[in-house]
Each structure stands twice: as C-alpha cells, then as structure tokens.
Amino acid sequence: MRAALNQMFADAKAAKMPLAVRSGYRSWAVQDASFKRAYAKYGEGARRYYAEAGHSEHQTGLSLDLSDGTSMQGYKFAATKQAGWVAANAARYGFIIRYPEGKRHITGVDHEPWHIRYVGVEVAAAMAKTPGITLEEYLGLV
Ligand SMILES: [Zn+2]
Incomplete structure (x- = not known):
C-alpha cells in the first residue's frame, strides 16, 4: 500500500x-480519545464523522x-x-x-x-x- x-x-x-x-493509522487509544473528544463537543451528532474505537477503518491501517x-x-x-x-x-x-x-x-x-x-x-x-x-x-x- x-x-x-x-x-x-x-x-x-x-x-x-x-x-x-x-x-x-490510528491505534485503539487514539481513536477512542478522538471519538470521546468529538462526542463531548457535538453529542450524538459526532457519529456522522467520528467512529467509536473498534469501528474505524483507520484502525486497520488500510485507510x-x-x-x-x-x-x-x-x-x-x-x-x-x-x-x-x-x-x-x-x-x-x-x-x-x-x-x-x-x-x-x-x-x-x-x-x-x-x-x-x-x-x-x-x-x-x-x-x-x-x-x-x-x-x-x-x-x-x-
Ligand atoms: Zn477517514
């Protein structure tokens, strides 16, 4: 790749x-922190652009x-x-x-x-x- x-x-x-x-690439910890930061700021609306840890393709290293x-x-x-x-x-x-x-x-x-x-x-x-x-x-x- x-x-x-x-x-x-x-x-x-x-x-x-x-x-x-x-x-x-994002590790679990980085993705988790990113989602939590966005969720604190945008609430449920954060889900449109931020994935919870374990649900982001960035954690695969392919995206x-x-x-x-x-x-x-x-x-x-x-x-x-x-x-x-x-x-x-x-x-x-x-x-x-x-x-x-x-x-x-x-x-x-x-x-x-x-x-x-x-x-x-x-x-x-x-x-x-x-x-x-x-x-x-x-x-x-x-
Ligand atoms: Zn992306």
Missing part, C-alpha cells in the same frame, strides 16, 4: 495536485484521510481541485473513495471525499466500472 500511495502522491504532484496525509497540504480540516478538501483528481484517479493505484455521495444508508457515513481505502488495483478497477458503488455493494453485503 505504501508504494501505491507514494506513486499516487508523485503523480498528483506532477499534475500540480499535491496531496498529503492528514490522518493515517487514510487526504488533504491538499494546506488545510487540516477534512470538509475543506471537498472543495479542492485535488478532490476531483483523487475521485478520478485513485482506482489506478488501488484506492477507493470509501464513503461515496448519497450512500450513507449503506455505509453509515456521510460522503467523505478525503477518506480513501486501499483495496488493490484489481478490486478498485472493478469497482470503478460502477461509479459511486460502495464496498458493501461490491462485496454483496447489502
């Missing part, structure tokens, strides 16, 4: 679409949040030119946009154009044939 990410970052940079990792390197706030990534580039190109490197638009009823998470998950080039290419498909739909879980 690291080599795929490095290649995607290099190609994005060459296309004048610099990318950075805003958040990668990460991207930024354009200038803003550390996830929702701002949606408005960057990088978001479009990632949506169009991530599959070439084996990554998917894990939480597509309009699929919250399936994934349980709002659209997060910054959160990508490594599934390998073969699966990513197969999924790219059906734009907006979720991993749950691809795997036949729903």
Whole structure:
C-alpha cells in the first residue's frame, strides 16, 4: 500500500495536485480519545464523522484521510481541485473513495471525499466500472 500511495502522491504532484496525509493509522487509544473528544463537543451528532474505537477503518491501517497540504480540516478538501483528481484517479493505484455521495444508508457515513481505502488495483478497477458503488455493494453485503 505504501508504494501505491507514494506513486499516487508523485503523480498528483506532477499534475500540480499535491496531496498529503492528514490522518493515517490510528491505534485503539487514539481513536477512542478522538471519538470521546468529538462526542463531548457535538453529542450524538459526532457519529456522522467520528467512529467509536473498534469501528474505524483507520484502525486497520488500510485507510487514510487526504488533504491538499494546506488545510487540516477534512470538509475543506471537498472543495479542492485535488478532490476531483483523487475521485478520478485513485482506482489506478488501488484506492477507493470509501464513503461515496448519497450512500450513507449503506455505509453509515456521510460522503467523505478525503477518506480513501486501499483495496488493490484489481478490486478498485472493478469497482470503478460502477461509479459511486460502495464496498458493501461490491462485496454483496447489502
Ligand atoms: Zn477517514
């Protein structure tokens, strides 16, 4: 996954679409603290963007949040030119946009154009044939 990410970052940079990792692997303790902090601030609303420990893909090491390197706030990534580039190109490197638009009823998470998950080039290419498909739909879980 690291080599795929490095290649995607290099190609994005060459296309004048610099990318950075805003958040990668998270341990149980880090995820737990993050959720509790958000819950104390937002209450139940925190569940839209924060997962309890044991429920975050970040704990698998296969998912990460991207930024354009200038803003550390996830929702701002949606408005960057990088978001479009990632949506169009991530599959070439084996990554998917894990939480597509309009699929919250399936994934349980709002659209997060910054959160990508490594599934390998073969699966990513197969999924790219059906734009907006979720991993749950691809795997036949729903
Ligand atoms: Zn994420």
